[in-house]
Amino acid sequence: MSPRMPAALKLHMVLFYAFLYVPILVLMALSFNRAGLPTVWTGFSLEWYGKLFSADPIIRAARNTLVVALASTALATVIGTALAVGVETRRQSAALDALLFAPMIIPDIVLAIALLSFYTALNMTLGLHSIILSHVVFNIAFVVAVVRTRMRHFDHSILEASADLGASEFTTFRRVLLPAIAPGVIAGALLSFTLSVDEFIIAYFTAGAGQGSTTLPMQIYAMIRFGVTPEINAMATIVMGVSFALVLIAQRADKGVFTR
Amino acid sequence: MGPGLGWLALLMVVPCGLIFTYAFFERGLYGGIDYIWTFENFTRAADPLYLGIFLRSARIALTATAIAILIAYPAAYAITRAPKHWQTALLILVILPFWSNYLIRTYAWIVMLNREGLINGALEGAGVIDEPLPLLYNSFAVVVGLVYNYTPFVVLAIYSSLSRINRETIEASEDLGASTFTTFRRVILPQTVSGVAAGGVFVFVLSIGNFITPDLLGGGRLQMVGNLIYDQFLSARDWPFGAVLSMFLIAIMMVLLFTQAVLAGRASGERTNS
Numbered sequence: 001m002s003p004r005m006p007a008a009l010k011l012h013m014v015l016f017y018a019f020l021y022v023p024i025l026v027l028m029a030l031s032f033n034r035a036g037l038p039t040v041w042t043g044f045s046l047e048w049y050g051k052l053f054s055a056d057p058i059i060r061a062a063r064n065t066l067v068v069a070l071a072s073t074a075l076a077t078v079i080g081t082a083l084a085v086g087v088e089t090r091r092q093s094a095a096l097d098a099l100l101f102a103p104m105i106i107p108d109i110v111l112a113i114a115l116l117s118f119y120t121a122l123n124m125t126l127g128l129h130s131i132i133l134s135h136v137v138f139n140i141a142f143v144v145a146v147v148r149t150r151m152r153h154f155d156h157s158i159l160e161a162s163a164d165l166g167a168s169e170f171t172t173f174r175r176v177l178l179p180a181i182a183p184g185v186i187a188g189a190l191l192s193f194t195l196s197v198d199e200f201i202i203a204y205f206t207a208g209a210g211q212g213s214t215t216l217p218m219q220i221y222a223m224i225r226f227g228v229t230p231e232i233n234a235m236a237t238i239v240m241g242v243s244f245a246l247v248l249i250a251q252r253a254d255k256g257v258f259t260r
Numbered sequence: 261m262g263p264g265l266g267w268l269a270l271l272m273v274v275p276c277g278l279i280f281t282y283a284f285f286e287r288g289l290y291g292g293i294d295y296i297w298t299f300e301n302f303t304r305a306a307d308p309l310y311l312g313i314f315l316r317s318a319r320i321a322l323t324a325t326a327i328a329i330l331i332a333y334p335a336a337y338a339i340t341r342a343p344k345h346w347q348t349a350l351l352i353l354v355i356l357p358f359w360s361n362y363l364i365r366t367y368a369w370i371v372m373l374n375r376e377g378l379i380n381g382a383l384e385g386a387g388v389i390d391e392p393l394p395l396l397y398n399s400f401a402v403v404v405g406l407v408y409n410y411t412p413f414v415v416l417a418i419y420s421s422l423s424r425i426n427r428e429t430i431e432a433s434e435d436l437g438a439s440t441f442t443t444f445r446r447v448i449l450p451q452t453v454s455g456v457a458a459g460g461v462f463v464f465v466l467s468i469g470n471f472i473t474p475d476l477l478g479g480g481r482l483q484m485v486g487n488l489i490y491d492q493f494l495s496a497r498d499w500p501f502g503a504v505l506s507m508f509l510i511a512i513m514m515v516l517l518f519t520q521a522v523l524a525g526r527a528s529g530e531r532t533n534s
Contacts, residue, residue: 005338005341005342009334009337009338009341010338012334012335012338013334013335013338013339016331016334016335017353019331019408020353020354020357020408020411020412021353021357022372023365023368023369023371023372023408024357024360024365024368026368026371026372026378027364027367027368027371030371079263079264079267080264082261082263082264083261083263083264083265086261086264087261099265099268099273100268102268102272103268103272105462105465105513105517106272106276106510106513107465107466107468107469107470107486107509107513108469108471109469109471109486109489109490109506110276110279110469110489110506110509110510111272111275111276113279113489113493113499113502113503113506114272114275114276114278114279114506115271115275116493117275117278117279117282117499117503118271118274118275118278121278133271134271136267136271137267137268137271137272140264140267140268141268144264191359194359195359197361198360198361198362198363200362200363200472201471201472205493205494217361217363220361220363220364220367221363221472224363224367224370224476225476228367228370228371228374232367233371236361236364236367236368239360239361239364240360240361240364243359243360243361244356244359244360247355247356247359247360248352248356251352255348258351258352258355258416
């Protein structure tokens with residue numbers, strides 16, 4: 001647009017990005033602070049990271065999180081991609097759109113208690129498997145959204161050409177459609193994984209009693225409730241670093257995933 | 261399509277339907293549900309105590325929404341005026357925090373706002389204050405947390421409607437002698453109503469049902485609807501009443517989404533008519 005930008009607008013932009021990033025950067029810097037407390041810098045140290053990696057509950061929680069995120073991402077990517085392709089190749093339906101959009105906008109506390117009530121009504125034992133089942137619900141919605149936008153920028157007549165040339169429906173999907181939407185599928189999978197790794201409330205309600213199925217966000221929540229500690233800063237830095245990396249890879253895979 | 265729709269039906273529609281029915285039954289003596297029809301859960305929700313919590317949640321959510329829009333609009337506008345090759349990078353910087361752990365983003369504000377935190381430390385260091393300000397564990401902290409967490413989405417929503425504006429309508433307005441402010445108010449703003457509405461509804465809905473932010477930044481002393489629902493399910497074990505509260509939340513959400521859809525429909529209708 002216009003090359004000149006009023007000074008006030010520029011200032012607002014600088015303050016806005018500072019507002020977004022200063023808290024995160026402060027947290028990350030403090031994770032390397034020897035004293036481990038805010039306000040005073042007492043020297044560089046990796047002590048808090050060392051403490052983190054020698055704590056059994058944290059290692060177990062990290063492992064649980066990885067299991068949940070990998071399983072729910074795999075399921076949601078396959079199911080969600082099929083769903084997106086199905087929806088986009090059929091007539092538009094507002095009801096269907098609403099159903100696919102719902103998991104993204106329902107307050108997570110409502111979905112969490114609904115799922116807890118449902119599992120309890122079925123007398124289901126809760127654990128990692130019930131967290132996985134629950135995470136797939138919102139992961140499907142995100143995969144569908146990303147793959148659908150990718151499909152809208154795809155020339156559907158190519159599919160007809162493929163069919164006219166005698167390709168079976170499956171061949172058309174595998175050789176024509178899938179390569180075209182693959183970036184969207186990959187981005188959707190990466191975002192699902194990120195969401196699942198970070199999700200707290202639904203996991204908290206559907207994990208059941210006992211420590212066996214504690215995930216990393218549940219562990220972080222317990223630690224924050226306990227107070228501000230340098231270990232949280234170290235853990236937060238690692239978790240944020242992983243999320244940022246995954247989101248940036250997703251953006252590289254599907255350039256328009258956030259900006260279309 | 262089958263498995264996906266089945267999954268959403270079984271693990272979203274059915275569970276939500278289930279708590280919908282729970283709302284009409286009595287609570288069991290030891291938690292759980294007694295299958296006796298009643299409307300008592302609804303009359304109980306009208307109790308001034310709970311009504312007060314609803315109103316407070318709405319007020320906090322509304323404040324957060326208004327502030328988020330005020331911060332997001334100029335930011336989105338500035339991004340559309342930045343050089344084209346910068347815009348994608350600027351947008352990605354906006355959403356990057358949005359995709360990281362919500363608990364950690366909220367915790368970052370405990371570090372910023374506590375008595376020995378960065379803000380109090382800086383203000384004391386500059387000699388502005390002698391005593392640390394009580395910035396944490398109150399509604400101020402909750403609003404800050406909500407604004408921080410949800411503003412990125414509002415920027416995206418407003419950016420997307422700003423970037424769809426036909427540049428010629430702005431030039432036409434300027435050529436016809438309108439001031440920058442008039443052009444903004446009469447040409448740009450009306451064309452971005454749907455973006456503002458989409459962003460605003462998102463912030464409001466996620467804020468009013470929020471559980472983590474009031475819990476961590478409100479210090480557990482400041483109850484909002486989300487915390488109330490949480491208590492009914494995990495500590496008071498009054499599931500029917502928790503179900504009623506969730507239904508209210510869903511109802512508010514549906515009304516707002518419907519309003520927003522109408523606004524968006526009207527905006528796109530105007531665009532095709534003219």
